[in-house]
Amino acid sequence: MSTAVAATPAAAVTNGEEKTRHQEVGHKSLLQSDALYQYILETSVYPREPPAMKELRDITAKHPWNLMTTSADEGQFLSMLLKLIGAKNTMEIGVYTGYSLLATALALPEDGKILAMDVNRENYELGLPVIQKAGVAHKIDFREGPALPLLDQLVEDPSFHGSYDFIFVDADKDNYLNYHKRILDLVKVGGVIGYDNTLWNGSVVAPPDAPMRKYVRYYRDFVLELNKALAADERIEICQLPVGDGITLCRRVK
Ligand code: SAM
Ligand code: CA
Numbered sequence: 001m002s003t004a005v006a007a008t009p010a011a012a013v014t015n016g017e018e019k020t021r022h023q024e025v026g027h028k029s030l031l032q033s034d035a036l037y038q039y040i041l042e043t044s045v046y047p048r049e050p051p052a053m054k055e056l057r058d059i060t061a062k063h064p065w066n067l068m069t070t071s072a073d074e075g076q077f078l079s080m081l082l083k084l085i086g087a088k089n090t091m092e093i094g095v096y097t098g099y100s101l102l103a104t105a106l107a108l109p110e111d112g113k114i115l116a117m118d119v120n121r122e123n124y125e126l127g128l129p130v131i132q133k134a135g136v137a138h139k140i141d142f143r144e145g146p147a148l149p150l151l152d153q154l155v156e157d158p159s160f161h162g163s164y165d166f167i168f169v170d171a172d173k174d175n176y177l178n179y180h181k182r183i184l185d186l187v188k189v190g191g192v193i194g195y196d197n198t199l200w201n202g203s204v205v206a207p208p209d210a211p212m213r214k215y216v217r218y219y220r221d222f223v224l225e226l227n228k229a230l231a232a233d234e235r236i237e238i239c240q241l242p243v244g245d246g247i248t249l250c251r252r253v254k
Helices: 002-006 011-021 034-048 051-061 072-085 100-106 121-133 147-156 174-187 200-205 214-232
Strands: 089-093 115-116 139-142 164-169 187-196 236-241 247-252
Touching: 034 072, 034 089, 051 072, 051 100, 051 121, 072 100, 072 187, 072 200, 072 247, 089 100, 089 174, 100 115, 100 121, 100 164, 115 121, 121 139, 147 174, 164 174, 174 187, 174 214, 200 214, 214 236
Parallel strands: 089 115, 089 164, 115 139, 164 187
Antiparallel strands: 187 247, 236 247
């Protein structure tokens, strides 16, 4: 079906738009056709995006590192997932300005909790007024600093074992496997971990000598290693989805 669409003159025009659309903030898709992605955004995502999330998306668009933000369709996906699994106690590693954090905070019940970690407080504080205005800041416990030592502290305390319903990992990709070793103890059996960017800009299938931005090339091997390790890990069931830049859901079964 997509081949037939790609052969039409209309798709050629669409292809002409692709370059600019892919540079839009939060415009992240691995779909072949940009028009299809735009269709999803305009039909199902933007009309249902909570006003606070739209406001945070607009603020983030003006920030120089805006490429890091979670896309609106992924925000909607996370929100749906959290509600489907009835998540209450959650963790987020990698907050930036807080788009996925706000999606989570809005999706959790009134007494829901998010332990949120980031080395950078300044970016979190850029989005914080929007989170406060939305009335969900009380669900967030933000910790500034590298995630690994904090996870080590949590793992040392048995009362945290198996206590998280959902953990979203969206930080330094070279540490994902280190995070995995720790958070697997912290998520409950039946709980879910989401590893973000597991298709890493599509670079997971690029030949080694393909031109790539420096940071894409650097993290690529770590993402490849993570994907193999997750596929071989019998303590989890996995599902890798082409949402955003790829998200791998891991359901702890042991
Ligand atoms: N989830 C965010 C959103 O929806 O906008 C995007 C997160 S961004 C892709 C990655 C974040 O990870 C950055 O804000 C960065 O400061 C943070 N980070 C990088 N290394 C980290 C570390 N070792 N520990 C905690 N956070 C880290
Ligand atoms: Ca991400």
